[in-house]
Amino acid sequence: MRIRLALTSLGTAAVAVLAIAPTAAQASDPSPTIIGGGTVSSAPWAAQVYASGSFTCSGTIIASQWVLTARHCLSSSMSVRVGSVYRGSGTAASVTATYAQNDLALLRLGTAISTSYSPLASSDPPVGSNNSIYGWGMTCYSGCQPASQLKTATVRVTGFTTDAYGGRAIRSTAVNGNAWKGDSGGPEFYNGLQVGVASTADGSSTQNYGSVAVNRSWIRSVSGV
Known part of the structure; x- marks a missing residue:
């Protein structure tokens, strides 16, 4: 990879x-646990960040049309998924604009998503x-x-x-x-x-x-x- x-x-x-980096070889994971941690069963504020359709970063949804992630994750043709702890699942939304300061980035979503947002x-x-x-x-x-x-x-x-x-x-x-x-x-x-x-x-x-x-x-x- x-x-x-x-x-x-x-x-x-x-x-x-x-x-x-986006790659096609991200379909499955035989060991779904953090290095030395554990898995989560519910996290409605968690966001998956994709570049050109491939998972690249994690993030959080902080309002109905805003996701917070890292600046170095920014790329072209970005999208997110929200509402599932399973990678590749959840509600999909396109990213219509990006903003950055230091290594933080805000993604404006094309679709409003109602959930529990990250405080x-x-x-x-x-x-x-x-x-x-x-x-x-x-x-x-x-x-x-x-x-x-x-x-x-x-x-x-x-x-x-x-x-x-x-x-x-x-x-x-x-x-x-x-x-x-x-x-x-x-x-x-x-x-x-x-x-x-x-x-x-x-x-x-x-x-x-x-x-x-x-x-x-x-x-x-x-x-x-």
Whole structure:
């Protein structure tokens, strides 16, 4: 599988963006669990992001016509699916416009979707807190397909760094799992609010999520949310 990479710095370690380049070989997944985490049975706010009909990233629906994902997921001929934890299922909607700031992106949908939307945080989580991450990313570090069922894992906030475009990001390490390819754009939650958007990871134990709080006024100005 060809993986689209972008390198940045995390101290002295290289990290990679978590998007999956579109490919036809994404039909099934023999091991639908996050790397060290578990699967989710219900997440009405979860969004699957597609480029030219192929799954590439995760995201969240934050209002009837708005999906929040990562900037490095943006491509031509984009669409989303919402309303199912199973990749390839759910209500499909085309993307009519995209907006970006730092490594966050807003997708305007051509169809209004009524569901439970992801609530957004106005402050970053505290260092030392346990947060939850979600996504349909790859289920091992190499040789795996994206997950067929939405995954979750618990991570612990260790500090703050920059995302793939230089914006503020929440740095965390694994408690029982890690984000990887395909989790890009997926959410990090603290106390029931979305605090982050998956940007980069080191392929071992550390992941960086773009700060929702820092970009909150921009999200509001574009989407009204």
